[in-house]
Amino acid sequence: KDFIYKANQVTLTCLQLINVERQNEMINIRFIRAVVESYIVSRWIDEELHRVQSYLHSSTSASLIKKT
Template sequence: MQVILACFQLIKAQRQNQVIDTRLIGRIVQSYVDLAFEENLFASHNSHEITWPTLKIYKDYFEIQFLQETKEFYCHEAANFLAHNAITEYLKKKVVQRLDEEVHRIQSYLHSSTLKPFVKIVEEVLIRDQLEAIYTEAKALLIYEKYSDK
């Protein structure tokens, strides 16, 4: 468990623009994936059946908590950014930038199966949960645009 917490601390540091050795996280992730493969090999030898490797160990011991940590991180970041910036800046600078960074992070050192549930969570936190603020500011911008055209 300590190893996983260390991974999450490294990922958080990277999200805060610190340089980290991503190879460490990649090796740990790969070891969880490999453990599932070895578990399946052992099971198939004992049951004389061919089984496909699963990602159960990776998902149970890493991905679930990673997704929760990600959700918490972006909830705090969105609230802090929006407290000091306009929603237009938030959409241009934070949402697009963070989605790009996170997709790159997954492609670099996490398992590719994490991408779909991850993007769903980040979109929920950064966009869906902010829809009221987005709508309110967009409405104000449209009204301002209407009056400035006269």
């Protein structure tokens, strides 16, 4: 829950920064870029995990996860 709360805070901060930029003020777009990239990677990891779990039998997934 703490992670989700912090992720929501980061998202809110990004949206506030975008709003500030729309007011013609300078912002650090590297921060926003890093946040967006982290969300993309997180989503990709979730999709890969789901894909792997759908193909693997439950008896083999634990041993394969330990190897990575």
